Amino acid sequence: MKFETFKKSVQLSKEDICRDLLAQNRDRIKIKKEKVAVKNLVRILDAALSISNQKGFASMSLRDLSSEAGLSMGALYSYISSKEELLDMMQQQGRSLIVKILGEYLGDINDPLEKLKRGIQVHLYLSEVMQPWFYFSYMETKNLPKEVHKKSIEAELYTEQIFTEIIEAGIKEGRFRKSNPQMVSAALKALLQDWYLKRWKYERRKVSVEAYAEFIMDLVSSYLMAKE
Amino acid sequence: MKFETFKKSVQLSKEDICRDLLAQNRDRIKIKKEKVAVKNLVRILDAALSISNQKGFASMSLRDLSSEAGLSMGALYSYISSKEELLDMMQQQGRSLIVKILGEYLGDINDPLEKLKRGIQVHLYLSEVMQPWFYFSYMETKNLPKEVHKKSIEAELYTEQIFTEIIEAGIKEGRFRKSNPQMVSAALKALLQDWYLKRWKYERRKVSVEAYAEFIMDLVSSYLMAKE
DNA sequence: GTCTATACATAGATAGAC
DNA sequence: GTCTATCTATGTATAGAC
Incomplete structure (x- = not known):
């Protein structure tokens, strides 16, 4: 895609x-x-x-x-x-959409490697379409009211969990080597986030979102599929 | 170490x-x-x-x-x-120290794999010792005066460049497979930064800084040393 | 060197005319 | 529905007593 x-x-x-x-x-x-x-x-x-x-x-x-x-x-x-209510609406605006799109694009895939690949793609593509929103959420929710902050942590863990489950399935099926799924998906999240946090860097270097997706996939899969 | x-x-x-x-x-x-x-x-x-x-x-x-x-x-x-001058001093406080420590710990190593390993370690350990400063620099310098922002981008690229050079040397010596050194070190930076940006996550999961360093090293080296 | 008191600007928020 | 005018709180910054 x-x-x-x-x-x-x-x-x-x-x-x-x-x-x-x-x-x-x-x-x-x-x-x-x-x-x-x-x-x-x-x-x-x-x-x-x-x-x-x-x-x-x-x-x-x-x-x-x-x-x-x-x-x-x-x-x-x-x-x-109030300004705080504005913040609330800004958050609402993005959140529901993300959950919806992720479900749509990941629901019907079973092969772990394919699903992982698709997950990486969809995450990156979504953050590309909604870059200002992702950047804002990452940078601003940490301070302000703790309810908002809590929700953003939940969102981080929710998407991380999706990857954790894919990797666990892959290990169970013997497709991936034995490793720590939670650590791998935490790393994966960090790499996905770098795409919208350091836009200045990747734009300057003319890295396309497709190229970045492929690179991340190579990096993670070479770890997951290395000989034990 | x-x-x-x-x-x-x-x-x-x-x-x-x-x-x-x-x-x-x-x-x-x-x-x-x-x-x-x-x-x-x-x-x-x-x-x-x-x-x-x-x-x-x-x-x-x-x-x-x-x-x-x-x-x-x-x-x-x-x-x-002024408040702006305070910001300036906060930045100064950390920057000179980082350059000094990095030079000290990386200067005398030649083996690319060893040097990469040491670089990852020192970065993580430094950000652990100075966690509040690293977090602050990442989160706050992006807005405020453009001179400050510019310096923080330079700092990002400076440390990234250190890794890029290590990887280039490794490829030249045939120790690492042919790959894009700049992309790998960008990814590495993102992973190193995740350590101090998501402290809540790694603390909760009881991941030690040594364990994290080892994991990151495994991840990156399995990519760099995979069969072409 | 450190304090209290205060000047002045700008913030968030509202009232009431149109 | 949208505007202008205005209220009150809070911010940065300074003056001058101790």
Whole structure:
């Protein structure tokens, strides 16, 4: 599967995501007309991600945000009721989508090596499509309210667990050598995260997401399939 | 080399580091008595690292800092003249030390495999001794003034380059298989960084720094030494 | 050298006109 | 629905007493 194929198949238009988000937060958002609300939500969340990734969430003033989103302070506060709630919505926006996509693309594969390969690909492709969101989540959730932080740790462990299970299955079937599945998948996560955390590096070196996926797969499989 | 051995051999007392720092910033720091100045610098920088790693540098108020360091606002401002300057000193504090230690421990080894192993060890051990500093540098330098950010990118590339050269030498000597040294050392860096970025994970799982070093070495060497 | 008191800017948040 | 005007809290930074 090529990245372009994946990208088209996902088709996650920002409008669709924000419509879901609006539905889930119908009580907190004051604007009644869906069309208007969705349009402005897209602008607010886009702007928030962009500014946060430049100067950090804490340093983003709501004045910055309102002007970047093309709204007044008053209008902005019809969509969010506090900066913390904005953070919450930004997190919600990405999380549900990730779980959904991962399930779709991994559910029907049984061969461990194939599944591992597909898992690596889908992770990388997803983080490529949603780079600003992944970067933001990694960098910003660690501080702020502990509920948010806790959820982000759970998310890390959830995806790690997916890989751990694939590797365990592979060992059981004798396809992979005996090793520590949890350590391998922790390492794998670190490598997948490096892709969106050090974008500047890989862009500068003209490494494509496909090439990176292949490299990571080679690296991990040469360890898992080495003679004992 | 065991971690404990390394730790003792480094002997980087905070006082020594802060004495150097004081000498380098003699013009900006108002306090004349070295003994007093060093004592308080240690407290200020310790407190700053601690608070920043809890809530982020941007969210750390200088009131927080002054009370955590046990000084009044007025006194604090005799040591720094702005928050940005504090950031600068925090960076200085670590950087020179790292370059020095790396040179010491890697200079006299020639065998590529041995040198790679030692490089991984020293990196991990250093980041273990100075965990708060490494975490801070990774998480906080990306935003704030571009000069600071630039320096941190240079530091990343500098240490990466050390590994790249080791791997290149190994390939040339026929000890490692033909591969892309830059990609391998980028991956290696990501794995080394994961150690101090996800401390919560490895602590929870009771993974020692020695065990982690060995695992990383196995992973990378099984790739570098696989049959072509 | 260190303290208290205070100046001044900017942050988040709201009220009420349009 | 969106705007401008404004409130209050908190931030960085400094002056001057001790």
